[in-house]
Amino acid sequence: MSKPGEIRVLALGLIRDGDRIFVSEGYDSVKQDKFYRALGGGVDFGETSQDALKREFQEEIQAELTNIRYLGCIENLFTFNGRQGHEIIQLYQCDFAEPKFYQLDSLMFSESGTHHHKALWVDISRFKSGEFRLVPEVFFAYL
Template identity: 75%
Template sequence: MSKFGKIRVLALGLIRDGERIFVYEGYESVKQETYYRALGGGVDFGETSQAALQREFQEEIQAELTNIKYLGSIENIFTFNDQQGHEIIQTYECDFVDSKFYQLESLIFSESKNHQHKALWVDIAEFKSGKLRLVPGEFLTYL
């Protein structure tokens, strides 16, 4: 979540397995708060958002996606570590090609040399009840 001062275009994939979704866990140090977000990443110039989604999953966790279906767009204006951010998120519903991802409890992946994230399956009820924070909150409308 860097590149403040610009509007970022992202492609994120909501992957469901029954009553749980696959998300990564992040931490906001200023608010001292853990949050969860769907995996995906930035759309490069000249790249479609669906191609970006597939590339990001391949780069981050070496996963291929199938049954990719466009859900909609979310405009997200937020504050993260005391800096304003602005994103246009192209949201997709999709599935993993390899069933091994559904057996995982969690996995660690690196976005860059300094940024490691934990991806895991979380029960949707944890987000709907407000016990855990899914960002952006509009994702809840797709669950």
Template identity: 80%
Template sequence: MNKHGEIRVIVLGLIQDGDRIFVSEGYDPAKQLTFYRALGGGVDFGETSLAALKREFLEEIKAELTNIRYLGCIENLFIFNARKGHEIIQLYRCDFADPKFYQLDSLVFHESDNHKHKAMWIDIARFQSGELRLVPKEFFNYL
């Protein structure tokens, strides 16, 4: 997790297919709350956010992206696991190059050795109704 006072630059890929979006599932142990977010990750020093986006999708789910378009920047202040967080999110809209990803219900991937995550297609209406929680909430501006 972030050191105190650290601002993290991350990149997220918004992949939409009709009325559904591709998201990963997260869990906040302090709040005992499940949430969902677009896939992506940290931008390394000396790396562009576009290069980081492609790298993260390849590393995490072995997926190549196509039709990549920059959407904008979101500044995200949040609390996760009882700690303050601050992210600058570079947001891109993109598509999977391989159509097989559109046929999947879900997949499990490893972000690191001990962190397993699940990614899945979820109907946008389930987020809009408040049934499921999509973060950050500014994300809705791009759907």
């Protein structure tokens, strides 16, 4: 999460395998609400968003990406854990280079070695039915 009053630039990868997508699970303790979003992370100064995407997947889940294709830019205004957030998301469609990632149901990873998260494959129908919440909601336009 960015500092108050800051806009954060992210690169996120939308990985699809048939009717399912690979997402990370998050939880807002103030709203007591579980949500899901594409994996990726912050773009560092002097780094392209595509390079940031590759770096984040390598750092978080030790995965190489292939077939990377730019989808578009999303501006996301939100509230998380009671704090207002503002993100500019560079969204890419991509695939895992290694087939083993398509065989997994889920995996645990850590951000900065402290925050532990779960990444998993979720059937798109679970988002469309409202059973699971995909953020930001505009992601539906890219599915």
